Amino acid sequence: MKRPVILILTKEIGLYNTFRDNIRDIFGSYIQLRSNHFPPVDLGGLDLILSSGTDNLHEDIVETSEVTAPLLIANRSIDFNRLEMLFELSEGTRCLLVSNAMDVAYESIAMLERLGFDYLRFTPYSPDMIELPDMNDIDVAITHGLVDLVPENMDRVIDLGNRSLDLSTLFEIAKVLGQTLHQANHMTMDYVRNFVRIGRELVTASQNEHDMNTYLEAILDAVQEGVIFVNQEGEITLFNQEASAILGIDAQAALGESWTEVVSAFPIKQAIQAEESVPRQTFKVQGLHLVTKMNPLRLNGTFSGIIVTFQDVTHVQQLEQEIRRKKTEAGLTTKYTFADNAGDSNLMAQTRQTAKKLARSAYTVFIKGESGTGKEIFAQAIHEHSFRCRGPFVAVNFAGITQSLAESELFGYAEGAFTGAIRGGKPGLFELAQNGTIFLDEIGDAPLNIQAAILRVLQEKEVMRVGGNTIVPTNVRVIAATNKNLEHMITEGTFREDLFYRLNQLPLEIPPLRDRTEDISALIDYFLEQKRIQMTFPPDVIETLSAYHWPGNVRELEGLITYLSVIVDGPGPTLDDLPGYIKEENVSSAELNRIVNLLENTGDKPVFKEILQCLVLNQNTDRGIGRHTLKSMMTTPISEGQLRTKLDTLKRCACIQIGIKKQGTKITRQGRHILERL
Numbered sequence: 027m028k029r030p031v032i033l034i035l036t037k038e039i040g041l042y043n044t045f046r047d048n049i050r051d052i053f054g055s056y057i058q059l060r061s062n063h064f065p066p067v068d069l070g071g072l073d074l075i076l077s078s079g080t081d082n083l084h085e086d087i088v089e090t091s092e093v094t095a096p097l098l099i100a101n102r103s104i105d106f107n108r109l110e111m112l113f114e115l116s117e118g119t120r121c122l123l124v125s126n127a128m129d130v131a132y133e134s135i136a137m138l139e140r141l142g143f144d145y146l147r148f149t150p151y152s153p154d155m156i157e158l159p160d161m162n163d164i165d166v167a168i169t170h171g172l173v174d175l176v177p178e179n180m181d182r183v184i185d186l187g188n189r190s191l192d193l194s195t196l197f198e199i200a201k202v203l204g205q206t207l208h209q210a211n212h213m214t215m216d217y218v219r220n221f222v223r224i225g226r227e228l229v230t231a232s233q234n235e236h237d238m239n240t241y242l243e244a245i246l247d248a249v250q251e252g253v254i255f256v257n258q259e260g261e262i263t264l265f266n267q268e269a270s271a272i273l274g275i276d277a278q279a280a281l282g283e284s285w286t287e288v289v290s291a292f293p294i295k296q297a298i299q300a301e302e303s304v305p306r307q308t309f310k311v312q313g314l315h316l317v318t319k320m321n322p323l324r325l326n327g328t329f330s331g332i333i334v335t336f337q338d339v340t341h342v343q344q345l346e347q348e349i350r351r352k353k354t355e356a357g358l359t360t361k362y363t364f365a366d367n368a369g370d371s372n373l374m375a376q377t378r379q380t381a382k383k384l385a386r387s388a389y390t391v392f393i394k395g396e397s398g399t400g401k402e403i404f405a406q407a408i409h410e411h412s413f414r415c416r417g418p419f420v421a422v423n424f425a426g427i428t429q430s431l432a433e434s435e436l437f438g439y440a441e442g443a444f445t446g447a448i449r450g451g452k453p454g455l456f457e458l459a460q461n462g463t464i465f466l467d468e469i470g471d472a473p474l475n476i477q478a479a480i481l482r483v484l485q486e487k488e489v490m491r492v493g494g495n496t497i498v499p500t501n502v503r504v505i506a507a508t509n510k511n512l513e514h515m516i517t518e519g520t521f522r523e524d525l526f527y528r529l530n531q532l533p534l535e536i537p538p539l540r541d542r543t544e545d546i547s548a549l550i551d552y553f554l555e556q557k558r559i560q561m562t563f564p565p566d567v568i569e570t571l572s573a574y575h576w577p578g579n580v581r582e583l584e585g586l587i588t589y590l591s592v593i594v595d596g597p598g599p600t601l602d603d604l605p606g607y608i609k610e611e612n613v614s615s616a617e618l619n620r621i622v623n624l625l626e627n628t629g630d631k632p633v634f635k636e637i638l639q640c641l642v643l644n645q646n647t648d649r650g651i652g653r654h655t656l657k658s659m660m661t662t663p664i665s666e667g668q669l670r671t672k673l674d675t676l677k678r679c680a681c682i683q684i685g686i687k688k689q690g691t692k693i694t695r696q697g698r699h700i701l702e703r704l
C-alpha cells in the first residue's frame with residue numbers, strides 16, 4: 027500500500043521540524059513528508075499540502091497543473107510544556123510578541139489570552155511592521171522560535187518554541203489521509219493529557235498566584251506607608267502603590283531596576299552591606315521629608331534583602347501647618363518690625379544694623395540685654411526681616427514656668443499621655459512654630475532637664491510629643507534671649523554649657539537705656555503716639571529723665587508715660603510731676619566732679635576704679651557680690667579690712683549699695699557715672 031505523502035510548506039525550517047515532529051508523534055513514520063526546504067521539491071504523488079499559511083507560500087504550487095492534492099492551512103497551537111515559562115511573569119508585564127508576520131503575532135496573542143494569560147500586556151511585533159512600538163515600554167519579548175527576529179535591545183526573551191499543529195489540524199490530516207481516529211487515538215491521548223495537565227496547572231497557578239498577588243498587593247497598597255523590597259543584589263522586587271504615590275515613580279518601571287537607579291537618595295547601601303536594620307531616619311528627597319525604616323528579610327536564616335518602609339511626613343507637616351495657621355490667626359504673629367523700633371542713638375542704629383544682618387541668616391540668634399531693653403521686639407523684628415516672615419512667630423517665656431508644663435508646652439503631648447490630656451493630643455510650641463521662628467525668652471530660667479530637651483531638638487531638628495512615639499521633623503529658627511549672666515550660671519552649674527554654645531551662634535547685645543539716653547525723646551514720642559496721648563515733654567523734664575539710670579529700661583519708661591498721662595493736668599509734665607526716685611537720682615555734673623576729686627585725693631583711685639569695674643562685670647545678675655568674691659576678682663592685693671573701708675567710702679558717695687545679710691554689693695547709676703570719670 028502506498029504511504030501517504032504530505033508536502034509541508036513553512037517559511038522557516040525550524041517550523042517544518044516542529045510540524046514534522048507533531049505528525050510523527052501522532053502517525054509515526056507511516057506518512058512520508060516533503061518540505062520546501064529540501065529542493066528540488068517533488069510535487070508528484072502528493073496526498074496533502076500542509077501550509078503554515080505564512081506569506082502564502084502555497085499559492086504558486088497550488089496553481090501548478092500537476093498538483094491536485096488538497097491544501098490544508100495549519101491551525102497552530104502551543105508547546106504547552108514551554109508555557110510554564112510565562113508563569114514567572116507578573117500581572118501587567120509588558121510583553122512584545124515577536125513573530126514574522128503581524129497577523130501571526132495577533133493570532134498568538136489571542137491564543138495566549140484565551141489560555142488565561144490575559145493578565146499580561148501584549149504588544150504585537152514583526153520586523154515588517156510600519157510603525158515600531160516604543161521598546162522602552164516593554165519588559166520581555168516572547169516569541170515562537172523566532173529569536174533571531176527579536177529586536178536587539180531586549181534584555182529578556184522567552185522562546186515558547188515553534189507553535190505546533192493543533193488537534194483540529196491533526197484530525198483533519200487523519201481524515202484526508204484516510205487514517206482512522208482509532209489509529210490515532212493512543213497518540214492523541216498523550217497530547218490531550220499534556221494539554222489538560224498544563225491547562226490545569228496554568229489555570230490554578232495563574233489563578234492562585236493571581237489571587238495571592240492580588241491579595242498581597244491589596245494589603246501592601248492599603249498600607250499607608252511606602253514599601254519597597256530590595257533583594258540582596260540590590261534589585262527592586264516590590265514597590266507598593268504608596269511608594270509610587272509618594273515618590274511619583276511608576277511601580278512597574280521601578281521593578282527589576284537597581285535601587286541606585288530608582289531611589290538612590292535612600293540610605294539603603296548601609297542596610298544592604300550590614301544586612302542589619304537601620305534605625306528610623308529622616309531625610310529629604312525631591313523637597314519631601316521622608317521618615318524611613320529598614321529591616322533585613324531573612325528566609326530560612328539567609329539574608330534575602332531589605333524591606334524599606336517610609337512615610338511622607340511633609341503632609342503631616344502640612345496638617346500641622348493648618349493647625350499653626352489657625353493658631354497664627356489666634357495671635358501667633360508679630361507686632362513689631364524694625365520700623366517700630368524707636369530710638370535714633372548711634373548705639374541703637376548700630377544694633378539695628380547688626381540685627382538686620384543676623385535676620386537674613388538661618389542661625390540661632392542669642393539676644394542679651396537687661397530686662398525691658400526690647401529683646402522681644404528685636405526678636406519679632408528679626409523674624410519679620412527673615413525669609414521665614416510668612417511663618418508663625420511663637421514666643422515662650424521660661425520665667426516662672428514649671429518643668430512639667432514647660433515640657434508639654436514645648437513639645438506637645440500625645441492622646442492619652444496623662445489624665446486630662448485632650449483627645450487627639452496637643453501640638454507643642456516647637457510644632458506650632460514650624461517654618462517660622464520660636465522665641466525662647468528668659469532661657470536662663472529654663473529648668474536643667476528642659477535645657478537638655480531643647481538641646482536635643484536643636485541638634486536633631488525633630489520633636490516627639492510627651493507620651494507619644496511619632497517624630498515630627500521641625501524646621502524652626504530659634505531666637506533665644508536672656509537678661510541673666512549665663513557664663514556665670516554655667517560656672518554655677520545652673521545652665522548647660524553645650525546649650526549655651528548652641529544658642530550663642532549669633533549674639534546680639536541690646537544696650538540698656540541708661541547707655542543711650544539720646545533715645546529717650548524718640549521713645550517718649552513713640553509711646554505718646556501709640557497711646558494717643560497729647561502731651562509735650564519740656565527740656566528740663568527730658569534732661570532729668572536722661573540722668574536717671576532706668577533699671578527697668580524702656581519698659582519702665584513706657585510705664586512712666588502711662589503714669590504721667592493719668593496725673594498730668596496741663597499740656598505736659600513738669601519736674602514736680604516726676605516721681606521722687608527719679609528726681610533724687612538726678613545728680614549734677616558738679617556733684618559728680620566733687621566725688622571724683624574726693625576719691626582721687628585718697629590716693630587710691632585705681633583701687634576704687636577696680637572695685638567699681640568688678641561690680642559692673644556683675645551687673646546682669648540679680649544678686650550683688652559678696653565681699654569675698656569681690657576680693658577674689660580683684661588683681662590689686664587688698665586685705666579684707668581695707669576692702670571694707672573702700673566699700674564704705676563708695677557707699678557714702680552713693681556709688682554702691684551694700685545689701686543687708688546676703689544680698690551683696692551692687693553698683694548704682696551714680697557709681698557708673700563716677701567710673702566713667704575715674
Ligand SMILES: Nc1ncnc2c1ncn2[C@@H]1O[C@H](COP(=O)(O)OP(=O)(O)OP(=O)(O)O)[C@@H](O)[C@H]1O
Pocket residue numbers: 366367368369395396397398399400401402403404467508509552580581584
Ligand atoms: N526700641 C523700642 N521701641 C519701641 N518700644 C520699645 C523699644 N524697646 C522696648 N520697647 C517696649 O518696651 C517694652 C519691653 O520690651 P520687651 O518686652 O521687648 O523687653 P525685653 O528685653 O524682652 O524684656 P524682658 O527681659 O523683661 O522679657 C515693650 O512694651 C516694648 O514694646
